[in-house]
Amino acid sequence: MDFCAIDFETATNDRSSACEVGICVVEDSKIIETKTWLIKPPSFPYFSQYNIDVHGILPEDVKDSPTFDEIWYEIQDMMYGTLMIAHNASFDAGVLRACLNHYGIFTPKIDYLCSIQLAKKSWNYLPKYGLKHLAEYHQIKFKHHRAGADAEVCAKISLLAFEKLFITSNEEVSDYMKLKIKKL
Template sequence: MDFVSLDFETATPQRDSPCELGITIVRDRQIVETKSWLIKPLYYPNFNHFNIAVHGIKPADVAQQPTFDQLWPEIKPYLEGQLLIAHNASFDFSVLRKTMATYNLPVPQARFACSLKFSRNIWKGLNAYDLKTLCNMHRISFLHHRAASDSHACAALTLKALDHTCTFSETEFPDKMLSRISNLN
């Protein structure tokens, strides 16, 4: 089952302020590539102190980086037509949708699922389902709150869930993963 996991970090609480995007590509149940982009957000140089405390990305780190709309032609082929998975997908896909709207770009044709949701359904009874807790449980090491590392961890966690449930295709996904695949747009 092929998919692309993704993770955004934002500069402010506004959902259209991505300052980093990480993606991890999975083909034939193998992680084949992880990429990340630093992004100069719309609100540059205004970063929220809380956001900086979470991910460590500062205005100086993105001062010479392209804006999201400038990066979009490079990013789009990784997302278009794919099954996208994020941990707490409601956040990441709201960042994507809001940012696309801000820059007047069409939302890519893609499907998505949430690893937080299917983890809750597969591994019942845990005290927490955040990415760090689940990765610790499955011995997946990563640098939390950096987009490339978080997307890689999400991909590794998804592969564990697919193996645990013996899920081999998107058609099996809803019944075996106890979670749905939705259209992004």
């Protein structure tokens, strides 16, 4: 299995207001790297109090951080040629799309899959499928709502789901989850 897990935190309810992104790279079914960037969002210095309450990132935390367009090529290099997985992927794919659009960056052809869909196929008896609940179920400890930690837990849960479903290659994911795989 080769994929990257991605997670965004935003400064406001505007999808282009990414203030943190985390990427976890998986090659041959092993986590090889997790990287996190704080991002100065277009809304800077404005952050919604609701969003701050969720992730704890403050405007002063990102005042010297790069903007999304300044780190995009490094992010893209980590994602190149892989399947992108996110927990609640419609949100993270929407943030990625909005950030690319905001900065006039060409949207790459990326297939993405939601780890919630994988979890529902793997553990259809669970009452909840939030990242925190799945991590607790699998006894994975992490700092929730920080992008790098969330991306890594998403990767770990996805790997456990693939194992439970006996999926061992990206081709098998495409066959098994074809109706759930979306294009960015």
